[in-house]
Amino acid sequence: MSxxxxxxxxxxxxxKYDYPDQSPNCEHxxxxxVTGGVLCDLNRMNREGDDADFQCDAFVPKQGVQ
Numbered sequence: 001m002s003x004x005x006x007x008x009x010x011x012x013x014x015x016k017y018d019y020p021d022q023s024p025n026c027e028h029x030x031x032x033x034v035t036g037g038v039l040c041d042l043n044r045m046n047r048e049g050d051d052a053d054f055q056c057d058a059f060v061p062k063q064g065v066q
Contacts, residue, residue, distance in 0.1 A: 004053055004054075005053040005054050006054050007043075007044045007047060007054045007056075009054070010054055010056060010059060011040065011044065011056070013061060013062055014040075014056070014058075014059050014060055014061065014062065015060045015061070015062050016036045016037070016040055016058065016059075016060065017040075018062075019036075020035060020036060020037025020038075020040065021035050021036075021037060022035065022036045022037075023035060023036065024036050024039060024058070036058070039058070040056070040058070043056060043058075
């Protein structure tokens with residue numbers, strides 16, 4: 001049986017994990033002061049207990065950023 005991927009496997013490898021206060025590229029988020037960290041927290045909480053593999057469309061690998 002293959003191992004399920006959880007946010008604990010994915011999130012620490014994302015640049016947003018170390019810089020949660022960055023603003024997303026969304027005019028509504030910018031207007032309301034919503035940060036990437038808030039969105040990531042909501043995504044993780046929503047996925048708790050879900051049997052499907054964790055996926056995050058906002059994931060940016062740490063190695064790819066200079």
